[in-house]
Amino acid sequence: MPSFSTLAFSFALLAYQCQAARPFLNEPDTGITTFLGTDTPAEASGALMPLDDIIAIPDFEFAARAYMSSANYSYYRTGAAGEFSMPAFTILIPFIVGYKILIGFQAYRSNLETYNKVKLRPRVLRDITGVPYTLNTTILGYNFSAPFFISPAAKAGKANAVAEPSLFATLSINEIAAAKAAGQVTFQQIYVRSKLSSVQTDFDEAEAAGSKAIVWSVDNAWGPTRSRSARWTHSENDYDYLPSTWELYETLKNMTSLPIIPKGIQTVEDALLAVEHGAPAIFISNHGGRQLDTSQSTMEIIMEIYNNAPQVFNQTEVLADCGVRYGTDVLKLLAMGVKAVGMGRPFMYSNIYGADGVARLIDMMKDEIIADAGNLGIANVSEISPAALNLNALQPLIYTMS
Numbered sequence: 054m055p056s057f058s059t060l061a062f063s064f065a066l067l068a069y070q071c072q073a074a075r076p077f078l079n080e081p082d083t084g085i086t087t088f089l090g091t092d093t094p095a096e097a098s099g100a101l102m103p104l105d106d107i108i109a110i111p112d113f114e115f116a117a118r119a120y121m122s123s124a125n126y127s128y129y130r131t132g133a134a135g136e137f138s139m140p141a142f143t144i145l146i147p148f149i150v151g152y153k154i155l156i157g158f159q160a161y162r163s164n165l166e167t168y169n170k171v172k173l174r175p176r177v178l179r180d181i182t183g184v185p186y187t188l189n190t191t192i193l194g195y196n197f198s199a200p201f202f203i204s205p206a207a208k209a210g211k212a213n214a215v216a217e218p219s220l221f222a223t224l225s226i227n228e229i230a231a232a233k234a235a236g237q238v239t240f241q242q243i244y245v246r247s248k249l250s251s252v253q254t255d256f257d258e259a260e261a262a263g264s265k266a267i268v269w270s271v272d273n274a275w276g277p278t279r280s281r282s283a284r285w286t287h288s289e290n291d292y293d294y295l296p297s298t299w300e301l302y303e304t305l306k307n308m309t310s311l312p313i314i315p316k317g318i319q320t321v322e323d324a325l326l327a328v329e330h331g332a333p334a335i336f337i338s339n340h341g342g343r344q345l346d347t348s349q350s351t352m353e354i355i356m357e358i359y360n361n362a363p364q365v366f367n368q369t370e371v372l373a374d375c376g377v378r379y380g381t382d383v384l385k386l387l388a389m390g391v392k393a394v395g396m397g398r399p400f401m402y403s404n405i406y407g408a409d410g411v412a413r414l415i416d417m418m419k420d421e422i423i424a425d426a427g428n429l430g431i432a433n434v435s436e437i438s439p440a441a442l443n444l445n446a447l448q449p450l451i452y453t454m455s
């Protein structure tokens with residue numbers, strides 16, 4: 054007769070296998086395949102779906118997969134290492150002492166799926182008629198029309214949203230400056246290259262081009278393993294960088310008058326160090342799951358900071374990105390104290406339609422945030438708090454600092 058704990062363990066294993074069999078949906082079914090009368094668009098067919106048929110933000114990825122060459126789509130879509138493996142999930146058997154099985158996999162998928170584990174707590178009978186006028190926010194004192202922005206993306210390209218061009222964008226810092234809309238605020242993303250003199254050149258160009266801040270990506274200590282893009286012999290960027298350390302952060306601060314925001318903070322310890330080093334803002338990101346597979350999703354990192362050092366959200370401005378595809382994802386991060394939320398791939402996919410696609414994405418995300426906040430009973434988006442969330446499903450996964 055198997056013992057109770059053996060039975061419980063077998064049950065847990067079965068539950069694990071059932072969940073593992075659940076297919077990962079790259080874009081959830083929002084009816085697009087039925088509407089178009091096609092299952093999945095033939096990859097790299099070159100066909101461009103009419104922009105008017107794009108109804109939901111994930112539709113842009115559906116459209117991009119058909120339109121782009123497989124090599125280019127793979128570069129955008131790739132995650133690090135085992136991105137085909139299981140989604141993040143948890144099996145918890147709290148009733149068996151000592152049998153707490155926590156399994157979390159896969160940074161790319163986990164970024165997308167962890168938001169679903171946070172449940173919303175709608176309040177009713179509240180006057181939310183003014184909610185459309187409450188999307189405005191500030192980052193580092195600059196005004197923006199919405200609490201989301203375009204994350205930096207290498208090899209990529211309106212509406213008063215902050216854009217953070219990558220150092221490895223297809224266009225140079227100066228070309229991007231020339232293409233800016235009047236009054237558009239941009240922050241310049243940089244990697245610290247192998248010589249300080251090159252960094253100085255990047256800083257000087259960013260300042261001259263009118264960038265308002267430097268976003269220093271610090272989550273790429275080593276070149277990543279990216280099978281999907283490597284398959285297409287896509288060359289990764291040059292990873293010949295100076296060692297990134299907090300001492301280097303101090304040096305960089307003396308090389309520019311612009312504020313420097315470290316991008317890629319993923320632990321409460323590093324968030325605290327950033328505050329100690331006077332970072333005016335920190336950018337929580339795991340690089341869209343492209344650097345270190347099985348690293349924590351953004352929602353988990355934000356909760357780790359909130360649980361262990363909530364003061365961080367008052368001591369510096371917290372920005373965050375990764376896996377944000379819905380208005381509810383944005384609201385969940387804002388509720389935890391995040392000031393503004395970035396999107397990477399959705400903007401890159403929408404850019405296959407040029408400025409019209411990007412503008413449509415911005416409008417769709419604004420509309421979603423307004424509708425979701427209204428249905429959540431939030432009268433003012435900037436005043437959303439953790440009380441809007443039920444975090445119980447994620448809480449057991451969150452790291453506690455000793």
Ligand SMILES: Cc1cc2nc3c(=O)[nH]c(=O)nc-3n(C[C@H](O)[C@H](O)[C@H](O)COP(=O)(O)O)c2cc1C
Pocket residue numbers: 128129130164204205206207208219220221242270316338339340341342343374375376377395396397398399401
């Ligand atoms: C194709 C691609 C290129 C990227 N290049 C950069 C880069 O040069 N610098 C950087 O800091 N982050 C880069 N990122 C990461 C994004 O800034 C952002 O953190 C990530 O895409 C957010 O996740 P999401 O795509 O799920 O929204 C890149 C992401 C993609 C998809």
